[in-house]
Amino acid sequence: MQSNNAAQAPRVFVSALPAALAQNLPLLHTIFTTFGEVEDVWARVVNRTRSVHESWGFVRFKLPEGAARAVSFEDWEGLLKDSGLSETSLNVATCAAESEEEVVSEATVIKALEREDAATFDFESFRGRFSKDLARPVLRRDAEVIFRVLQQHRPDTTLQAQLQAAKDAAxxxxxxxxxxxxxxxxxxxxxxxxxxxxxxxxxxxxxxxxxxxxxxxxxxxxxxxxxxxxxxxxxxxxxxxxxxxxxxxxxxxxxxxxxxxxxPLEAFIAQAEGRDLIVQEDLSVHHPFCEKNVFLFNRFY
Known part of the structure; x- marks a missing residue:
């Protein structure tokens, strides 16, 4: 369980979500009603590595008290088991006020990238961290700005990521x-x-x-x-x-x-870890491919 020092808000950021739960929004909604009335849930399904839960999302409560209870909760293993899941934990953090930018600005992206290590950067992981900072999902319109900033202001980041992917190719x-x-x-x-x-x-x-x-x-x-x-x-x-x-x-x-x-294409094949079908993911809120033998890769890697 993780928390930050941002001002209390009714929305929480949930990370380390198992893909099965991220794909089942009604169940995600039900689980979090334990802490208070839930207004909406949103999840980003990331299933690149079978042994690591990379999916993340947001849960918005009607009142800040519900968010506070979710952040302070400790017995996730018991709650998830009661919901029919074998997972033992989730990471839940408070969110500051949602960004007022309808589309993220280049200045905001540049500031966020200052905290990123070029040697380990990948777009999907950055997308989750940046979404938490914004207190809202990074969507297609934001991704286009991010990629433009990467090309113009942080070429070291994209180059290092490409070299590392090639090095790790199987x-x-x-x-x-x-x-x-x-x-x-x-x-x-x-x-x-x-x-x-x-x-x-x-x-x-x-x-x-x-x-x-x-x-x-x-x-x-x-x-x-x-x-x-x-x-x-x-x-x-x-x-x-x-x-x-x-x-x-x-x-x-x-x-x-x-x-x-x-x-090389082998870089994507290596990330897929033996899956039968590899599909390039469109940068949309939802995507129809989420099966265990399907690997989604993002064009902004």
Whole structure:
């Protein structure tokens, strides 16, 4: 249990949340009604490492007294067990008044980054700490400002994080390689630009690269009766997986390109710790992928 010296407020910051509880907001709400009437709960599901509870969130009580009782509570093991959970603890801290900035300012981000160690920085962990400081979640609009500040004012932070991720990258299982897939119709202008950059990236790291470029009508014929070109990725992925020639098959959209050509895909694979499916997470409040064999990575790593 942790606390800080901020002025008492009806909202508390909850960290070290097991992913199963972070995904079950009704249960989270019920647990905290032990301390007082709860107005709302919000959770950020982070499931990068199976043995570490990285999810976090906020609980807002109707009265500050409820928040105070939650912060001072000690028998979390008993309360969680009574709720059908095997977890033994949570970290609950008081929050100061919620930030009045609708979108976080660059000055606020710069100040927060002054406390960060470049050698150990990663966006997801920073996002949780910064949200606690703001007493509200850091969302997409804030993340865009943070990333801009990182590029302009703290290039050491992003560089060190990239180098560390590359250093920690694991070997692909079974000695099999990695296949990077993409596709686009011939009338799609960004396709060639992105293909060139991504093919260069694949060659740099020794990955196989396949790109299908077809007239739009032929692409639709290939996936009939589907009538949306996005289904062509499913066709390509199924073919590649059925062939069984690669340890990992990676899809990249035709309008996306690899900016950091130095960082290998093995860095994300290593973080996934053997999971079957790795998905890039969109920076939204909720995300549909939260299964035990699915790993979400954030593009701001």
């Amino acid at each position: 070997e692909l299982p079974g000695g099999k390689g990695l296949l990077l897939l993409t596709a686009y119709s011939r009338n799609y202008a960004p396709g060639k630009v992105c293909e060139t950059a991504n093919r260069t990236y694949a060659e740099r790291h020794g990955y196989d690269f396949e790109c299908d470029v077809l007239p739009a009508d032929e692409m639709l014929d290939a996936i009939a009766p589907r009538d949306a070109h996005t289904w062509y990725k499913v066709l390509m992925l199924r073919r590649a997986i059925a062939a069984g020639k690669h340890g990992f098959v990676v899809w990249i959209d035709a309008d996306a390109l690899v900016v950091d050509q130095e960082k």
